Amino acid sequence: MSYDALVLVSFGGPERPDDVMPFLHNVTRGRNVPPERLAEVAEHYQHFGGVSPINQQCRDLLAAIQADFAANGLDLPVYWGNRNWHPMLADTVARMRDDGVRRALAFVTSAYGGYSSCRQYQEDIAAARAAVGPDAPVIDKLRQFHDHPGFVEPHAEAVRSALDTIDPALRGRTRLIFTAHSIPNSMAAAAGPDGGRYEAQLAETARLVAAAAAPDLPYDLVWQSRSGPPQVPWLEPDVNDHLSALAEREVAAVVVSPIGFVSDHLEVVWDLDTEAAATAKDLGLVFVRAGTPGVHPRFVSMVRELVDERIHQDERIHQDERIHRPETGSRQRLGTLPIWDTCPVNCCTPAISAPATSPRSTT
Incomplete structure (x- = not known):
């Protein structure tokens, strides 16, 4: 065409x-x-x-x-x-x-x-x-x-660079944390014919980046930038709550990789570099934020x-x-989840119970 x-x-x-x-x-x-x-x-x-x-x-x-x-x-x-x-x-x-x-x-x-x-x-x-x-x-x-080598490889390279700044003596007590923008649970469930596309794709990206960057380290996928009424359930855990939980488990250092984003915009430099970094400091955790693909x-x-x-x-x-049809023959892909070029009309319908977009959403 x-x-x-x-x-x-x-x-x-x-x-x-x-x-x-x-x-x-x-x-x-x-x-x-x-x-x-x-x-x-x-x-x-x-x-x-x-x-x-x-x-x-x-x-x-x-x-x-x-x-x-x-x-x-x-x-x-x-x-x-x-x-x-x-x-x-x-x-x-x-x-x-x-x-x-x-x-x-x-x-x-x-x-x-x-x-x-x-x-x-x-x-x-x-x-x-x-x-x-x-x-x-x-x-x-x-x-x-989400699983293209051109997206996964820069994230993995950034994670490796971040890990290089951490004292090798802390390697055994270091954990990878992958973050993405939280969304209402109802929105996460409204993901079209394959169901749960947003969460599933992020989980696959986290797996691919972790395997390429540090296969010996444990990792978690958590959420950031939650907004909306407190009574509306959103994807959890929040990155700050997760840092507290890790500190209780005697984790000493974390590398935080914002795989939900393509560049260091406000939700990275505020929610992670400012708020999450301050939480880690209060908890006595070494905190290093990996970069995003950018250019x-x-x-x-x-x-x-x-x-x-x-x-x-x-x-x-x-x-x-x-x-x-979700075929992979001519596509550069590292994952296995189905993908589409043109989605059906009922795909990823917006949640009714919460705002469709956070006031800070920059994805």
């Missing part, structure tokens, strides 16, 4: 103090998030001067993708649009239309399935196209990439490989459900 552009689609974030509250209102529109909760989250951004790292990280990734495409002879212009802050996706799609783009691929800054991490991006793309009108380009989202060359080349895969793959479509 022929494509004439790629669009990088991300969450967006404020870039000055005056942006913070308008940005948060965009994120939570229609979800009845209490003003005091927004004020609390706003303080996290103001701690960093009202600037989220995510937009600059997207600029860096955009430049790296463009350079990689050029170096490998892929003549495909690359655009960038956000879900919640400038450049807004609808504005980007309008520019693509004006530039003559007719069919594009979308790479979103989330590796996993689930509502906020996949389906909502599909809805954002559809809404942006609708806002632009009948001449908007067709935009096909690239597949989830790691292997991660950047993965984007090109996903584009090439989509362009050249043999698309056998199941005519009843209109989904691509």
Whole structure:
């Protein structure tokens, strides 16, 4: 199938103090998030001067993708649009239309399935196209990439580098902790025909990264950045609670790897580098946070490989459900869970009992 552009689609974030509250209102529109909760989250951004790292990280990734495409002879212009802050996706799609783009691929800054991490991006793309009108380009989202070598290998390399900073004498009392954004249990259960896609994919990524980085060490998958009403159950345990439990078991050091994320945005630098690090210090734990892929060359080349895969793959479509069969022959994959290029309409429906997106969700 022929494509004439790629669009990088991300969450967006404020870039000055005056942006913070308008940005948060965009994120939570229609979800009845209490003003005091927004004020609390706003303080996290103001701690960093009202600037989220995510937009600059997207600029860096955009430049790296463009350079990689050029170096490998892929003549495909690359655009960038956000879900919640400038450049807004609808504005980007309008520019693509004006530039003559007719069919594009979308790479979103989330590796996993689930509502906020996949389906909502599909809805954002559809809404942006609708806002632009009948001449908007067709935009096909690239597949989830939780087990792609270009995602797993940079995380594993970061874990190895973090472990190298820990006293070898503590190796026997060191534990790996993999983290991802918590979501409501009801949302985790609403994962389409295969069930539990978000949790299952994260568990597979954790297994793959641990096996590549430190097969001798025990590891856990835990959750961070919980939001929403306290009476609504979310995925647990929280990383801070887990650190307390590990300290009671005489663990001496932890390496925390945020496998739920592709870059060091606010939920990494606040929830882990600030809050979780302070918890570990209070508990007397050595705490080292592993890096995220960012613009790691292997991660950047993965984007090109996903584009090439989509362009050249043999698309056998199941005519009843209109989904691509989960086949692995031409795909670079390290895992075994089924994956889809196009999901059925009932896949990953949003939870009814809780906000579909946390006010801090930047996946």
